[in-house]
Amino acid sequence: MLTIFYSPSTRGFYRDDVPVPVPPDAVEIEESNYLSLLEGQEQGLNIVPGLDGVPVLADPPPPTLEQVQAANIANAKYAGVEFDGVMCSATSADQNGLMAVFLSIQIQGASFVPTRFSFENGSELVITLSNYQAFMAVWLPFRQSFYLA
Numbered sequence: 001m002l003t004i005f006y007s008p009s010t011r012g013f014y015r016d017d018v019p020v021p022v023p024p025d026a027v028e029i030e031e032s033n034y035l036s037l038l039e040g041q042e043q044g045l046n047i048v049p050g051l052d053g054v055p056v057l058a059d060p061p062p063p064t065l066e067q068v069q070a071a072n073i074a075n076a077k078y079a080g081v082e083f084d085g086v087m088c089s090a091t092s093a094d095q096n097g098l099m100a101v102f103l104s105i106q107i108q109g110a111s112f113v114p115t116r117f118s119f120e121n122g123s124e125l126v127i128t129l130s131n132y133q134a135f136m137a138v139w140l141p142f143r144q145s146f147y148l149a
Contacts, residue, residue, distance in 0.1 A: 005028055006055045040057040073146055076146075077091050079121065082120055082140045088139055090139065092121045095143060101127055112129050115127050
């Protein structure tokens with residue numbers, strides 16, 4: 001029969017069939033409890049020590065203010081800014097792709113062929129010689145706004 005221990009100090013499980021030292025604060029738990037805890041963890045719950053050291057499932061802590069702010073910025077970048085009826089996202093991937101398009105415009109000049117650009121949010125915009133400056137006047141300040149204090 002398998003014996004399983006849980007250590008509150010390491011927040012880890014120890015099995016008697018694995019030759020590693022078991023911390024002195026470890027408590028023995030039933031295999032069914034162990035499996036139930038792992039199942040809960042797969043569902044997004046955290047395994048934490050209970051008051052008596054026996055592991056229990058708990059909801060994850062709420063996000064920090066910094067995490068919420070970072071998520072809001074990422075969502076805003078992905079949602080994008082409107083130009084010519086198209087919501088143009090402003091992610092790093094978009095910036096890198098647009099840099100290649102605008103480099104082509106600079107190199108090719110008047111011979112530049114209109115290019116259908118696909119943004120990370122799934123929107124598409126045909127970039128032409130006649131609209132790229134107006135587009136940049138809208139998109140670039142939006143992108144830069146995420147880096148200004």
